[in-house]
Amino acid sequence: MGLVERDKAVTGLEGLLTEAVAGRGRVAMITGTVGTGKSELLHTLADRAVDFGALAVTASGAHAERTLPLALLSQLFHDAPLQDRERERAMSLLHEGTVAALAADNRDDNEHIDVQIVHGLCTILLELAERYPLALLVDDVHHADRASVVCLAYLARRARFAPVLVAFTQTEFGRSSDPSWQAELLRPGHGSRIKLAPLTGLGVQQFAAETVGAEVAERLAGQWYQLTGGNPLLVAGLLEDYQAATEETGAEPDEVVVGERYAQAVVSCLRRGEPQMLEVARGVAVLADTEALDRLLRTDAGVVAQAMRALTTAGIFTLGGFRHPVAATAVLAGFDQDERAELHRRAAVLAYDGGASARVVAEHLLGAKEASEAWGVAALEDAARQALREGQVESAVSYLKLAWRACTDERQKIKIMTTLVRAEWRVNPSTSSSYLPELAGALDKGFLQGSDAVILAKALLWHGQLAEAEVILEHLAATGVDLDPAAAGELAMTRPWLRCSFTPLAQHFRPAPVTVTTVSASRRLEAANALSTVLSATPSENVAVVVERILRSSRLDEMSLDTVESALLTLTYGGHAEQAAPWCDLFIEEAHTRRAPSRQARLAAIRAEVALRLGDLPGAARHARLALEIMPPSSWGVGVGVPLASLVTACTAMGRFDEVSEWLDQPVPETMFQTRYGLHYLHARGRYSMATGHLPLALRDFQKCGELMTTWELDAPGLVAWRTDAAETLLRMGRPDQARRLIEDQLGRCGKDMPRVHGSALRLLAATSQLRHRPMLLRQAADLLQSGADRYEHSRVLVDLTEAYHALGESRRAGMIGRRARALAEECDAQPLLRRLSRDIGWDDKETAAAQPSVTGSAAMLSDAERRVAALAAIGYTNREISDKLYITVSTVEQHLTRIYRKLGVVGRTDLPAHLELDLSATV
Structure with missing residues (x-):
């Protein structure tokens, strides 16, 4: 981490170190919120101490060691270059002091450590300073044990006329240490307080420029500042996320990336601070209502307010909450599960009592993994209904599962289960199979009735348990008039569904007049x-x-x-x-x-x-x-x-x-x-x-x-259309008479609104007819399939028509139709049809493509009338046939063709593009 906007602090510390080397001992207290660079500043001073003729001796406080007497002071002695005799003496005094402190009953004052031990330990360091001017640097002194604090205060007083600089770092929300020793540290002319503020917006930009370059820093510095409040540790986390995204994608992101490194930086800040900061952060991550935090955490409101201010100053909070959701997620992830569940349980009660929405209450109940309150199950059901309306199916399923586990009323439990089956059906129908036996048992007990029984029947049908579903349907049919209106309406809507999908079971529902009560039910029935x-x-x-x-x-x-x-x-x-x-x-x-x-x-x-x-x-x-x-x-x-x-x-x-x-x-x-x-x-x-x-x-x-x-x-x-395919199979088996009977039966069943089936049947009818009659039938089929928009069936007809013209010796027409057939087959990726065209007619793909003029783009120049004439001419219709089909004179057809050839730049109809679409819905 760099020292952007820390020049004044560095200069001040170097000045104090210079004075200490000259024999005028100094004490410095570096303060600021967590993550603002206090430790970095101390490390920089340690690195530069030798340049000033001093020896750096360091120690760092840790929250876990606050109850270990002389733990922090021991670090100084282990880091100091003591002679063997001095080290042996120091270790003896540390051991004696530790034993005495642990044996003491009262740890609220200085009585648990002998003053002679304090004097002896400090004397060893002062004697060392006579050989080497010392820079005693203690990081996070707010985590120091009480005995070490007493010794450091004594040392600060004695060091006034020794070549010693004692520098501490302390967070602003740190433990309120004994004011008397802090006063000793910072007496005018002897001690100095150096406060590190978060970076300004410009400071964030300068800091980022060192990592990602000036252009990116200038563009994104404002957003980075908003997410961090200028906390250098958090800014560094965002920069690492940005660099990681750049390496992963191979390109610099256009926006700020908030990811794992930022989350780790937030957690690091909280762990470096006092426990109250982490506790309040966890509370806010669980319950957004900051007004109820003291009740949630069961702590003093003043402590909560102080921690909130500290978290805001640290850049983790803004306006009473996390600056980014990633931070809240990271805080919860590092939380003991049992403790988190307990906080969610309390939060659920507070949210319910405060009139929060059912979704908010339900989320807390999920976090608590229980719904033991009397209102818990109802709140979860309400939340599930709301989630389903909003399309939040996974959330609804979670609410319903917890409600089902918590419910003690058997009838209500079955009701919840049927709702759960409906909800899980949206995600994966197979998951509902585990509930079916219990629902079936509930039906036998009379707990499952009406529309809920229909849901069970449908689930059984989906899973292929038709016999079991039939039993339920028979039961419902026997219930008859005793059904409530909702159940009667559900049955009325189920009958046509069964008729279409499970026809053998539809007999259980006789048509009966029923009044549907909602618009959606009316649409469903219709x-x-x-x-x-x-x-x-x-x-x-x-x-x-x-x-x-x-x-x-x-x-x-x-x-x-x-x-x-x-x-x-x-x-x-x-x-x-x-x-x-x-x-x-x-x-x-x-x-x-x-x-x-x-x-x-x-x-x-x-x-x-x-x-x-x-x-x-x-x-x-x-x-x-x-x-x-x-x-x-x-x-x-x-x-x-x-x-x-x-x-x-x-x-x-x-x-x-x-x-x-x-x-x-x-x-x-x-x-x-x-x-x-x-x-x-x-x-x-x-x-x-x-x-x-x-x-x-x-x-x-x-x-x-x-x-x-x-x-x-x-x-x-x-x-x-099973008849057409059975007929085609019979034709291939050499049984044309049977095939023709099926085809004629199919044609008799096709109305004018079924051009696809009608056209396919005509194609097969042509196959059963004499060769000279086939083109006429196939062209009729092509007309039907063109309007029906089935490109594959249309291409099959054109392939048959190509083969028919080829067999009749009309190679020019075969070539024209073949180009159109090939174009459609290629659109459909119908490789067997393409192989038929190449094998049966002897075309080579490359030769055919080379021979076909590239005029498709020019086809847009044709009028609607010209396009219809060109499309018919391209698939082999004569001028007379085009005249009859479009109800125009032969002369008009010839005039259209003349203009078509000129616009497309072709010589004759064999050069017309194969991709012309035929539309006979309008008159020419």
Whole structure:
């Protein structure tokens, strides 16, 4: 530590040392708050003593040695260069004095040490001074034992006419030593008081410049001063934190870094001071209400006030509290756990009696690790509810766990446990499994009823315990009209959820009129009914409008995830994946902000399914992996089928078969196949089997999927289009007639709002048709998939169309469509499709890329009408076909093409860019 703004003090001490060497003994008392450089100043004087012809002899007081007689004085004799005879005499006197002091009963005065021993010890030092002028330097004299203090006072009086400088350091909040000996030390003409003040703002800048350079020091000195009050020790800690951050990142931080070194400096300051300073600092770290500190610490208010002033002067406090939270954390970390718990227990009582918020009281109860007061459990429950509303799930779980342990009423204990299950569900659903047996026992005893019983049933379902959940549902169904309104409403909202996810169990709930009592419950019921309708019937045209209205008014508060999930799945299964995507992203971000990992994982799984239906294979894999990273497969229960299915389907389409094999080796609950989640898994596994040539296995999975969906009356094409994949498998197995029947059945089930499924079915219908009829069907499929925004399925259609034109000998059209197919396949990273284009048509990637004109950027110059004509021409439509499709004359088509060629700088339609998007929603 440097000596910035300490020039006057150094000069003063050197002057006193010069006088002492000349035979005029001097005494100096260096005071100041902890950490202001008193010790550094003394060390500097010790280093320079030899330059003045003096010998430095040093000692340092320690709080732990305050009860050891003559401990500090012994340091001086051990450090002094005594002759053997002198050392033997000194050790004898020290031993005699120590024994006498320990044997004395009264230690409040000088009687416990013989004056002859004091005289003898001081004489040895004065005789040494006759040979070598001495600088006796004693650091932290406020920690000295009483016997050493008596000897030092005697020595100070005798040293007046000897070549001796006696210099002490003492903190301003140090022990109030005997005024008489301090008066002896500082008599006019003999003693001097040197007070070290904290650094000024400019001093902090100068101090920092020595370490981090002038530019950084000038920029950050103001903040460093605010955090330290000019205490050099604290400033040094911040500088070390800054340097550590620079070394770690390889670049100088733009802002102040407050870290471990600063924390250590704060603790060091407190340990160097008196115990009262540390005690009050700990009190403030526990209880922010400084007005109640004396009651918390059970000490005198005057002592507390004095310590507060000292801590403020030391730069640790400002305005009654720590200058930075890191300081408070460091103080608590070094606190004995039992003592800290006791302080928190007292603080909880003070906070409760003072009308503090439930969160404040609960935090103290957590620190106390108990809630023994009569109001403790209620305060913890209130705090948990508030924390859940604010998205502080981890805190809520902590409050509820303590409340559950402290509660003695069995019914109330079960109520707390159900709330705890709901809260932990946001973080990791698997943690709730440990509570299920006790909750089931409470149900048998009649302690668990209504909506709490529904929570238990849902938890059991998640963990695959369907039989146990069925017993509870039967119990609730039998209760019927005896249910209270809240429980009846919960059951009404649970029925459509079961209908969509655990269909075999939905029979336990017959539809019954019920009045929901809150807006959020109304939204939840409406969203669940919308999803049920989409999965069991043809969705209405305005379903997207209805669920988007629900989503606009929803937030991820305590009970709304079911609402959000149902609404997002309604859009996804209802053929509106492109509308679901931004909503998913919004709620995933909100779940992250609210620190609710299980919700983030479940929403990421939905986002993966959305990406899959948009043909974004890399995105689907990324979101599915994220879902399984945030919440590992073991925590998903039967729901693991959803993220696994998206990951398997996406990776299969991208040709990453080794990765798929590893994921399919993951064990899944057998009961998953009795749920909607199992349908997705069967479908994904079937696609992998088909892609790897295991056709009978693939057909078995697709047919099993169809059997379940038919039995459950969930045979909606938007959920799982099992017929098209079963048909494709049959085609590969050489059974086209069976395949065609399935395809025609699928086409009969597809409405105009299902272009994705409709287009995929048309692609397979083309495969069962004569070669000359295929282009027409495939172009119809391409139109549907273009508007449906599924890039992967669109690229599959274009690859088939390319192969059809190639087989018909229309190489020009095959080349045009092939470029478009390749562009889409590359966007999707669909490597098997790219290999088909290269293998079956004989294209080389590099040659194709080189042959394709770079005109994509110029396509922005086209009008909407020209873009639509160009897009159709690029995928092989003739002028007459374009005329019929866009309801314009052939002449108009030709005029558009002429302008298109000129704007793009191409010769003909074979040079048109492959990335033109087709939009037939507007008229030309």
